[in-house]
Amino acid sequence: MEDQVLLGFIAIAIGVAFGILLFVPFVAISYRRRGRLGLGRTLLWLSALIYFWAIWTYTLLPLPDPDTIRCVGAITDPMSVVRDVQKAFAAPGNPLRQPALLQLVFNVLLFLPLGFFVRVLAGRGILVALAAGFGLSLLIETTQSTGVWGVYPCAYRFFDVGDLMTNTLGAVVGCTVALVVPRSLRGAEVRPDADLPRPVTRGRRALVMLCDFLGYGFLSMGAGVTVQVWLEFVVKDRAAVLDGTLSSAAATIVPSALFLVLILIGGRSIGDIAVQLRYTGSRLPAPFARLLRWAGGIGGISALQLPGGIFGFAAAVLFLVAVVLLFTTRSGRGLPGVLSGQHLVDTRADVAGPRPGARRM
Structure with a gap:
């Protein structure tokens, strides 16, 4: 039981991590396809991510010690499912307490969310859910039958045709259950x-600030790691790698500079x-206003930390001011709007109307 709980936490942690990584493009796609970011749909996509990783953690983990594995074959008789059900109901007592029947039920339930997500998030029907x-x-069973694609010398879990059947049935049932969700909330x-x-x-x-923060963070991490790799494998300067000064500088300068270029050219972060x-x-003047906008955003505030000392303290103060102004200025235009004297508008304000032929999501 403790192992199952641990695997659940692993799946949640990996799913949330990928959710954070994909959050900014998800927001952008949502605003372009649905006109907004809905909390319910966001949670559904996060659930789908967690579910995807849960499938793999529960079917492959924990990975065994290669010295302790026992090689197994394959169960290719599809009638084994029928026999397991017959034995469960023929045995004395409650059939739901029979391990073989419980395994079949678990296989159906395990893939039920997949069919649900296929209909609600992708807008597809029974045939797509079945496929x-x-x-x-099949991918999971093949991974197991090949010893995780050659990582192990042989299969340590059975390739079971019965699992293919019950998993597929679960996806079909989940897609059918999803019919209770209003049609207006389904599809992509x-x-x-x-x-x-x-x-x-x-x-x-506030969502803009969150996306800027995540975007800056990923750019910063990428720049820092790139410099460390370059120092380690190209320059081969181990002392510089351990010192970390260059990578820290790159982690601040690169994303701040990219934000500056983005705002100066396009006016938007x-x-x-x-x-x-x-x-x-x-x-x-527009260039000066955009420069002030950058200075009041995460790029400018973070760049202020580079010299260190009193500048680092000033950056922290500006960040707190930016948070306060988010809740106290009109429409949350915040510190960038106050410094530049600008106000916020929806970029779709110039669009004449809905896209021709657009279908309801």
């Missing part, structure tokens, strides 16, 4: 009102682009 269930189950097509402008709220501005907002209107 997805069979394909994923573009909504006909996706191009219509929506109110600029503090919530959207990563978060602005994702959430479809833009700053407009200022008595200042």
